[in-house]
Structures are given as structure tokens and as C-alpha cells.
Amino acid sequence: MLIVGGGVVGASIAYGLAEEGAKIGILDAEDSDFSASRGNFGMISISNKGFNNLAYFRLSYASSRLWPEFASTLREQTGIDPAFDLKGKVYISVGDREFAAHAEKVAEYARRVGAEYQHDILNRADLRQMLGNVRLGERVTGGSFSPLDGIAEPLKLYSGLLNAIQRHGGSILRDHRVGRIQHQRGIFTVEGPWGSLSAPRLVIAAGLGTPDLASQVGISVKVRPQRGQMMVTERVEQSFPYPVSGLLRQNPEGTIMIGVSTEEVGYDDRTTVSVLRSLAMKAIERLPDLGSVQITRCWAALRPRTEDGYPVYQESHERPGAFVITCHSGITLAALHKRLLPQWILGGRKDALLEPFGLGRLQSASAA
Amino acid sequence: MNNDVVVIGAGPAGMAAAIQASSLGLKALVLDEQPAPGGQRFRAIEQRYRRLRAAGKGLPASEQKGLDLIRRFRESDTRFVDQASVWDISPGGRQISYLHHGRSFTIPANAVVAAPGAYERPVPLEGWHLPGVMSAGAAQTMLKMSGHPVKGRIVLLGCGPLLLLTARQLSNAGANVVGLLQTTGPADFLRATPYLPAALRSATLLKQGLQLLTQTPLVPKVFSLTQASIIGADHVEGVNYRSRGGSGFIECDAVLLHFGVIPNTQLSRLAGVAHDWNEQQECWQPVVDAWQETSAENLMVAGDGGGILGDEAAEMSGRLSILRIAHRLGRISDQSLSKLAAPLQRGLKRLAAARALIDTIFHTPETMLIPSGDTVVCRCEEVTAAEIAAANASGASGLRHLKVQTRVGMGPCRAQMCSMAAMAMITPGIRCGQRPPPPATVRAPIRPLTIGQLAEADVEI
Amino acid sequence: MRPPHDLPEPPHQVSFRFGDEEIEAWEGETVATALLASGVMITGVRAMSGRSRGPYCLIGVCHECLVEIDGLANQRACITTVRQNMKVCRQTRLRPLTGEDETREQ
Numbered sequence A: 001m002l003i004v005g006g007g008v009v010g011a012s013i014a015y016g017l018a019e020e021g022a023k024i025g026i027l028d029a030e031d032s033d034f035s036a037s038r039g040n041f042g043m044i045s046i047s048n049k050g051f052n053n054l055a056y057f058r059l060s061y062a063s064s065r066l067w068p069e070f071a072s073t074l075r076e077q078t079g080i081d082p083a084f085d086l087k088g089k090v091y092i093s094v095g096d097r098e099f100a101a102h103a104e105k106v107a108e109y110a111r112r113v114g115a116e117y118q119h120d121i122l123n124r125a126d127l128r129q130m131l132g133n134v135r136l137g138e139r140v141t142g143g144s145f146s147p148l149d150g151i152a153e154p155l156k157l158y159s160g161l162l163n164a165i166q167r168h169g170g171s172i173l174r175d176h177r178v179g180r181i182q183h184q185r186g187i188f189t190v191e192g193p194w195g196s197l198s199a200p201r202l203v204i205a206a207g208l209g210t211p212d213l214a215s216q217v218g219i220s221v222k223v224r225p226q227r228g229q230m231m232v233t234e235r236v237e238q239s240f241p242y243p244v245s246g247l248l249r250q251n252p253e254g255t256i257m258i259g260v261s262t263e264e265v266g267y268d269d270r271t272t273v274s275v276l277r278s279l280a281m282k283a284i285e286r287l288p289d290l291g292s293v294q295i296t297r298c299w300a301a302l303r304p305r306t307e308d309g310y311p312v313y314q315e316s317h318e319r320p321g322a323f324v325i326t327c328h329s330g331i332t333l334a335a336l337h338k339r340l341l342p343q344w345i346l347g348g349r350k351d352a353l354l355e356p357f358g359l360g361r362l363q364s365a366s367a368a
Numbered sequence B: 001m002n003n004d005v006v007v008i009g010a011g012p013a014g015m016a017a018a019i020q021a022s023s024l025g026l027k028a029l030v031l032d033e034q035p036a037p038g039g040q041r042f043r044a045i046e047q048r049y050r051r052l053r054a055a056g057k058g059l060p061a062s063e064q065k066g067l068d069l070i071r072r073f074r075e076s077d078t079r080f081v082d083q084a085s086v087w088d089i090s091p092g093g094r095q096i097s098y099l100h101h102g103r104s105f106t107i108p109a110n111a112v113v114a115a116p117g118a119y120e121r122p123v124p125l126e127g128w129h130l131p132g133v134m135s136a137g138a139a140q141t142m143l144k145m146s147g148h149p150v151k152g153r154i155v156l157l158g159c160g161p162l163l164l165l166t167a168r169q170l171s172n173a174g175a176n177v178v179g180l181l182q183t184t185g186p187a188d189f190l191r192a193t194p195y196l197p198a199a200l201r202s203a204t205l206l207k208q209g210l211q212l213l214t215q216t217p218l219v220p221k222v223f224s225l226t227q228a229s230i231i232g233a234d235h236v237e238g239v240n241y242r243s244r245g246g247s248g249f250i251e252c253d254a255v256l257l258h259f260g261v262i263p264n265t266q267l268s269r270l271a272g273v274a275h276d277w278n279e280q281q282e283c284w285q286p287v288v289d290a291w292q293e294t295s296a297e298n299l300m301v302a303g304d305g306g307g308i309l310g311d312e313a314a315e316m317s318g319r320l321s322i323l324r325i326a327h328r329l330g331r332i333s334d335q336s337l338s339k340l341a342a343p344l345q346r347g348l349k350r351l352a353a354a355r356a357l358i359d360t361i362f363h364t365p366e367t368m369l370i371p372s373g374d375t376v377v378c379r380c381e382e383v384t385a386a387e388i389a390a391a392n393a394s395g396a397s398g399l400r401h402l403k404v405q406t407r408v409g410m411g412p413c414r415a416q417m418c419s420m421a422a423m424a425m426i427t428p429g430i431r432c433g434q435r436p437p438p439p440a441t442v443r444a445p446i447r448p449l450t451i452g453q454l455a456e457a458d459v460e461i
Numbered sequence C: 001m002r003p004p005h006d007l008p009e010p011p012h013q014v015s016f017r018f019g020d021e022e023i024e025a026w027e028g029e030t031v032a033t034a035l036l037a038s039g040v041m042i043t044g045v046r047a048m049s050g051r052s053r054g055p056y057c058l059i060g061v062c063h064e065c066l067v068e069i070d071g072l073a074n075q076r077a078c079i080t081t082v083r084q085n086m087k088v089c090r091q092t093r094l095r096p097l098t099g100e101d102e103t104r105e106q
């Protein structure tokens, strides 16, 4: 079994497949290639998923329920702890209008999703209590708490996955960019300047490289880059216990991550001072004490984003045995990918949770 | 405030550029993070001069030219901002951000001369992370600024003119130098003989070199050093070494390391200009033309930041870059451009030719360039050579994957201390002088900056 | 302004606090060179292992000289010019973001 693409998505699937006993090889491109898996925020985000697509909420939610076991297995097998914690997330609103709009949105979410959508609306005093000692910005009016969300340490997760794959006998082939895919008598052969490899089953999970490869097995899928910039600070004492609004989080060792922008700028993964500055302003507006904290590093990475923003799980009709898998929340979905994709890829049933995410939907559906 | 040119760095290159600019009627803004102009060679020279004068003494002749340069710089029509750390330069160089007394400023730049100088090649040795181990240049900087030599028993270790110079300066200042361990040996001199004729054309350089080699302090010396490890629990206690002539141990309180200097390419890499591997000096440097211009128009790199040639060449290259900018702005004619530039370009050629001799003699041995075992490669995140080797063995074939698996290069020094050694470890064949893969990406901020300083930056458009 | 080298008198001495110690320095000198000159080699501990660290390069590259200066953590001692009465501390633990130190907000 060959997997093209060694990011978090390819690695989560490979881990699951290897655990099922499949003999797997991952082919990954150059070290300098775009990689969302090396530059993300590491949130297991549920509460902001699928406002216009209940199936996507259910998928993400299901993954969050699988995460605890996923994380502990990974830790036990590799000794690398992805530092997963389903601790919930705090939203902070600035100004009355933003607060009102947020409360309205959360209420509407709950109406659409039902009882699973747990949340608390918080006033300023509640927020202060939840966040501990850290000062709130003057213009902070309130917010909410969602117990559905969690965090992980993205680089630990990624290196843990790679380690686990190797422990199960899988191999990771770096500098193996796939250029051409051939198909003959049920065998796929992938080729590149490095040579070629063959297997009866092929998974394409190559992030931004997916469309090009997918077209060679008869699947037409669009994936575009969406830039995200973020920064990480010096280590400081633990200061706020919950991640905030998808904007701030503190890691166990004390660094604070501030992110994440969403920009449509094509294949450009440079940082820009103007965007970083606006992230810094947002952070201080909410938690002014962050003003004195030093930045250690800033970076940008490109999210692979499908046309409508939802995952794609598609087997080729033309070339059965070839699977295309891509999504833009590969951390959130990692646990689910490991658990549910292998059985389908190995010839079993496609789980009902995955069913809505074939490519058929893209003929009619529109983005959320 | 509108400037014709922004100069980053007030060392010999930056100062010479500013003086040249002002003589042609260009407005230059000069930024340097140090409290005074001078750069590395002429660090704190005004203060030293005042201290010596108060004691009834004068500066050594070799330093007098630095004071003269600074005098001309201070008297030129230049705006100099000291304690200004440049933390960003935009792609191509049209915008610069710097921190000054806790406030950040972002300014436009029509033309830029980046003259950030060099830093000492980091060569991770076992125990080099212990307090009491410094670079030789650091010991020299301390002497220049405070007037005091490093305390206790000192061992100097490595190779290069600056190592020998520091040994002499420390001895002259009364320091207790107990060992001078050099990787240099007879074989290096032999290898360098083909470059001697070119070097002969640069008489002063050769004279200085000979002085350095012959006037080293009277201390125990070891040549052809091949391996060394620094011993100590919480600070330096001694050095174990091996050389072609045998092995030994020296008890000491301080170890000063030096393996030559390499260009500081943070700014030029951040600006996104083309770089190339300099095989002779084993380092990356920006690609520049005969006017010090990089692949981005009106972004010049002058001085040791563009390739190591020393302070004399730094001045020449600083002036050349201004001539080019002035010509573009129509401030000088074609004729005077070539007239003014010719001697500078000839001088640079001559110094570059002489440099081959120095680079060959003082060449870091391969046995030391590739760390192993418990040696801490990344000091910030405390990643050892063994950890890097293990990650490499499990498939991390590039620096970015190494980062994911080990955190190497992710600390506050922004990989300046470890990336070359880490790269050497994971690049097979690098021992044969092969060109390594491209260096790590540089992102702003390249200097410490707080969230508040970033958020409240003053932007001038 | 008069260029410093034309000033007739020698540079002034200034003093600053390093923990409980009083450190003498020349004006225009950096915190790191003044500390080294008075025998201080250790400026903090490493975040991971807790082992001691001290200045290495003195030109702003290595970040081994990071100290707390007037309440702000992780300042490069080798780039910071001494000021009379500045308060410098060895960094031995993570800095709290909140409360305690009044000087921080300046």
C-alpha cells in the first residue's frame, strides 16, 4: 500500500493502516515543500465547525471523541506525548456589538446542532474567573465557553505519528516526490526522478499536491492554498488556562502561540509585518498583559483548502483502489482519520460519517 | 522624514557609506544596535580613547584610523540612530522596521546599504555550552568595552587571525593565558603556498599576518589540533585535547573559541535576495555585483556581511554601493562614477586575492565541523548531536523535518548558532567541501521584539 | 551635539544592580561586558535542563546572555547599554505575566 503525501493527513491514515497490519510506504516530497503539518495551531476545533453543514460538525465531533484514546495510544507506543487536552475553549468578545453577535451565533449553533452543542455564555466577571489572574482588556465585554474543543502540540503529534508508523514497520521515503501515476492490471505504479514503486492500493493525501496526482487516477478535485500566519513567544509562567478564540493558546512549557490569519495569496508562505501586527493588536486588546511578552518566532504556512472547505474522501471510479483524501483541519480530524479511513481503504465499508464527503456534493453544494 | 539611503550597521562599511553619501549630497540614515559607531573592529573606540587619554596615554597606531573614520562619520551630514535594532526588512528592501528604546518604527527606504558585518563561525564542541566558554571575539569585545581582560586561567582554541590577535591583546592586558590550541599546522601552510604570490600584492596585509604569527604570546602552544572537549560541571574546569602530536589536558577557568568569521546573512536572507555558497570560506553569502548590489535593485550589501574581506575592504565596498546609488539618482555623472569607482574596485580585487591565503591556512578541520555524541548543537533548545543523528537516521533529511523531530533551531537565536553544524551533520558528502542544501528560512522579527512593541509600531509611509 | 571623543574628561562611571550586587561600569558599556568584568559569568539557566548559561558571543547573536532588565525578561545583556540604577536580574525561572512586579508596566 502506497501513500503519497507525508503530512499529518497521510501520516494519520498510514498509522491506522499499519496498525491493521498493512505493509505501507509513505512517499513525501522535499523538505522545502509547503507543509501545513509543520506550521499549524494544533487546535482540535469543534465548536466552530459546520454551521452550514451538520455532517461536518458531526464528523469533527466524532473525531474529538476518538482523540483521547488516539493520543494515549500514540504516547504509549512511541513515548512521544502529543499533549492532547480536551479542556475547552474560551471566546472573548470585544465591544457590545461583537458580544451580541457572538451570543446570537452560538444560540443559532445550538438550535441547529442540538444537545451536543454545549456552551456557556459568559459575562466579563465570568471570564475573569475562568481565565485566572490574567487581566482582561478594557473593551472586553463577555464571551463564551465551549467544552467541546481541545488542544494538542502539533509538532509532537506529527513526529509521534511518523515514529509510530516506523515502529509498525512502515517506511517513510523523503525526497520522493511523485510525478506520474500509472495503472496496469490492478497495480498502481508511482514514479519520480528517484525511481518507481508499485502497489495494489494507493492513497493520495498530498495536501496542495493532491489535484495534480488525483487527476491521474481520474479524480478532479480543486485544492487551493490559504495562508495562515502566526507567532510563538518566549516561555512565561502558566497564565491563562484555556485557549482563547482560536487566537491564543499557552503550551505546557510556557510559550504562547498567537494566530492565525486567513489569507488568499496563492503560493506565498512568507510572513508580513502588517498581518502579524494585527494579530498582536487583537491579542493585546483581549489580554493586555501579553504586551510585555517577547516574540521568539513568526511563521506562515499554507492550508490546503478544498473548494467548499469540507474534507474530500473519494475513491476513484475509474481506477478502483485509488483514494483521494484531503481536508483543512487535519489536526482535528487526525483521530478519526486513523480510526475510520483504514477499513474503507482496505476494502471495507465507508463509514456513514464519511459518506457525505464524496466529491458528488461539489456538483451542487456551495461553500460555508 | 525622507532619506535617500538607509544604512544598516555603523561598522567600517556603514560609516564609509554614510561619509561617501554625505559628500555627494545624499541624505543617509544610519541605524546600529550598538551604543556607538565603530562596528566590531573599532568597537567602543571613542570611549577607549577617552579612557586612555585620561590616563595620559594614546591609542595604538593601528586603532587611530578607526577613530579618524568615526570622527569623519560623526561630522558628516548623516542622521545616526544608535541602539536601533533592525528587526525586519521587507522583500526587496523597500521597508525597514527597527526597535529604538523600546519603541518600534517602520520606515520606507528608497535605497538600502546593509552592512551588518560578520559573526564568528559557531563550531559546537563538547562542553561549549558551559559558562566560561566564550568566543575569542567576545573576549576581545569585553576588553574593548570594559578595559578588563577575561578573568582566570584562559585557553584559546581554534584557528584564524582573530584568535592570534586576541591572544596577543589579552596577554598585553595582563591576562593569564595558559594555552593556545590551534588547529593550524604545517600541512595548512603547505597547502596555502600556491596562494602566496597573490597575497604578496597586498603588502600591509601580509605584514600584519606575519606579525600575528610571529608575535604570539609566550604561552604553551599546541598545533594541528584535531579534537577537543571542554570539561566542567557548572562552569569551565579544563580542556581535553588531541592533536597530531599527542593528547593532553589543561586546567583552566575560561575557554575562548574561534574558527574564523562568517557573514551575518539574516538581513539579506530576510530580504529574499539570492545567496551563494562560498566554497573557499565555507559559508553562505549574498550574491552581489561589482557595486555590491544584490539581486534586488537598490539593495546593497557592503562589508563583511557580503563576504569576509576585513575592515579595509569593508570601507571600499561601502563607498562603492553609495556611488552606484548616487549615479542612479543622477547625482554623479558616468565619468565621475568610473573615476571614483576604479581604485575601489581594484583595491577590493587585491584584498580578495590575498584572502585566499588566509582562508586556506586557517581552515577549520573536518574533524571539528561535524559534532557527535553529547555535544550540544542547538544551545537554545539543548539538542545534542546524538539526537540530531537519530532523527536523521529515522528519515529527517532536511532542517525543517529536523526541527519537527528535535526542536533544533527553534529558539531565540533563530538558528544562527546551530544551523550550519546541523546541516553539516545531515548532508552526506559535505566533508568533501560539497555545497550544502539552502540555509534555513529567516523570518521577522530577527531581533527581540514584544507583542506590545509589534502592536504599537509607528508606521511612516 | 559634541562628538564623544572631543569631550575632555574620561567617560563617567555608572552603577547598576544585579540581583543584590552593585556593579560598576563605564557609561556606553553594555550590561554583559560590565558583568563579565566584575566576574559574573552566569546570566541565567537553560529552560529545559536548568543548567547554567552565560554570555558567549557579545555581539547579539547567540542569545545566551538573556537577563531580566527593569522587569522585562529575555533582554540581551550584550546589546543593552548600562543606565544608572537599572535593575538587572539573573533569569532562573519563568516570569509570571501577572501581578507582583510593579516595574514591569513601565
Ligand SMILES: Cc1cc2nc3c(=O)[nH]c(=O)nc-3n(C[C@H](O)[C@H](O)[C@H](O)COP(=O)(O)OP(=O)(O)OC[C@H]3O[C@@H](n4cnc5c(N)ncnc54)[C@H](O)[C@@H]3O)c2cc1C
Residues within 6 Å of the ligand: A004, A005, A006, A007, A008, A009, A010, A011, A027, A028, A029, A030, A033, A034, A035, A036, A037, A038, A039, A040, A041, A042, A043, A044, A045, A176, A177, A178, A179, A205, A206, A207, A208, A209, A210, A213, A227, A228, A229, A230, A259, A260, A300, A301, A302, A303, A304, A326, A327, A328, A329, A330, A331, A332, A333
Ligand atoms: C497556520 C495554520 C494553522 C492551522 N491550525 C489548525 C488547527 O488549529 N487545527 C486543525 O485541525 N488544523 C489546522 N490547520 C490545518 C492543518 O494543519 C492541515 O489540515 C493539515 O496539516 C494538512 O495536512 P496534509 O497532510 O493534508 O497537508 P500537508 O501538511 O501540507 O502535507 C502534504 C505533504 O504532501 C507532500 N507532497 C505534495 N505533493 C507531493 C507529491 N507530488 N509527491 C509526494 N509528496 C507530495 C508535501 O511535501 C507535504 O509533505 C492549520 C493550518 C495552518 C496553515
Ligand SMILES: Cc1cc2nc3c(=O)[nH]c(=O)nc-3n(C[C@H](O)[C@H](O)[C@H](O)COP(=O)(O)OP(=O)(O)OC[C@H]3O[C@@H](n4cnc5c(N)ncnc54)[C@H](O)[C@@H]3O)c2cc1C
Residues within 6 Å of the ligand: B008, B009, B010, B011, B012, B013, B014, B031, B032, B033, B034, B038, B039, B040, B041, B042, B084, B085, B086, B087, B115, B116, B117, B118, B119, B120, B137, B138, B140, B141, B162, B165, B261, B267, B302, B303, B304, B305, B310, B311, B314, B447, C059
Ligand atoms: C566579534 C568580532 C570581533 C572582530 N574583531 C576584529 C579586530 O579586532 N580586528 C579586525 O581586523 N577585524 C575584526 N573583526 C572582523 C570584522 O568583521 C571586520 O574587521 C570589520 O569590522 C567588518 O566591518 P563591517 O562594517 O563589515 O561590519 P561590522 O564592523 O561588524 O559592523 C556591523 C555593524 O552592524 C550592526 N548590525 C548588525 N545587524 C544589525 C541589525 N539587525 N540592526 C542594527 N544594527 C545591526 C552591528 O551592531 C555592527 O555595529 C571582528 C569580527 C567579529 C565578529
Ligand code: FES
Residues within 6 Å of the ligand: C032, C054, C055, C056, C057, C058, C059, C060, C061, C062, C063, C064, C065, C066, C076, C077, C078, C079
Ligand atoms: S552574548 Fe551572544 S547575544 Fe549576548
